Amino acid sequence: MPSDEIFRRCQDVLARVPAGVTIVAAAKGRTPGEIRAAIRAGIGHIGENYVQEAERNKEAIPEPAAWHMIGRLQSNKVRRALQIFNWVQTLDSLRLAQRVNAGLALHGKAMPVLIQVNIGREPQKAGVLPEDLFPLAQAIRDLPRLRFRGLMAIPPPGEKPEDSRPHFRALRRLLEGLRAEGFAVDTLSMGMSTDWEIAVEEGATMVRLGTLLFGPRP
Numbered sequence: 001m002p003s004d005e006i007f008r009r010c011q012d013v014l015a016r017v018p019a020g021v022t023i024v025a026a027a028k029g030r031t032p033g034e035i036r037a038a039i040r041a042g043i044g045h046i047g048e049n050y051v052q053e054a055e056r057n058k059e060a061i062p063e064p065a066a067w068h069m070i071g072r073l074q075s076n077k078v079r080r081a082l083q084i085f086n087w088v089q090t091l092d093s094l095r096l097a098q099r100v101n102a103g104l105a106l107h108g109k110a111m112p113v114l115i116q117v118n119i120g121r122e123p124q125k126a127g128v129l130p131e132d133l134f135p136l137a138q139a140i141r142d143l144p145r146l147r148f149r150g151l152m153a154i155p156p157p158g159e160k161p162e163d164s165r166p167h168f169r170a171l172r173r174l175l176e177g178l179r180a181e182g183f184a185v186d187t188l189s190m191g192m193s194t195d196w197e198i199a200v201e202e203g204a205t206m207v208r209l210g211t212l213l214f215g216p217r218p
Helices: 003-016 032-041 051-060 075-084 094-107 130-141 161-180 196-201
Strands: 022-026 045-048 066-069 087-091 111-116 146-152 187-189 206-209
Touching: 003 022, 003 032, 032 045, 032 051, 045 051, 051 066, 051 075, 075 094, 087 094, 087 146, 094 111, 094 130, 094 146, 111 130, 111 187, 130 146, 130 161, 146 161, 161 187, 161 196, 187 206, 196 206
Parallel strands: 022 045, 022 206, 045 066, 066 087, 087 111, 111 146, 146 187
Antiparallel strands: none
């Protein structure tokens, strides 16, 4: 899609998203030129699914932005990922969290992280099951380099946007449960191009938008 069209789309979406909700541009498969157009329009957060793609794109993009890992992070890619990303949204095991914490210690820095929840209990998807969230959250809170900020989820696909509402509501209740137990969490990353408005109604503070900003994938 031409850069001027991406710029216009991004500005239109920015005008529609309520204050306090962060747009993360889901840049999977997009070119540096497309991503730069989004940044120039005012999108300050870029989400990538793969370490290799993020590495290539970030090297080619001079404009400042916060980079989010929104895909499954493989243990053998952790060190490279920590040189690229400002956020990891997809922690789903203590082992992975420990690897990220150890890598951050080598770099002498800390990082905000989210736990990915398999809110629809889909066997093919990553994420911790809801009943296993609290023990993992406790363990992550004890890792000194991780700043546990909240939860992320990808609901099962539905026939219409409204089908995502029960899953978004369930994720919000999990966050509220963590707060009741003393966790200082403030982030709900949920909602994509087809259902982001429902997600915002249910408490999303981050929405991950791809097609809405960049158009259909090539």
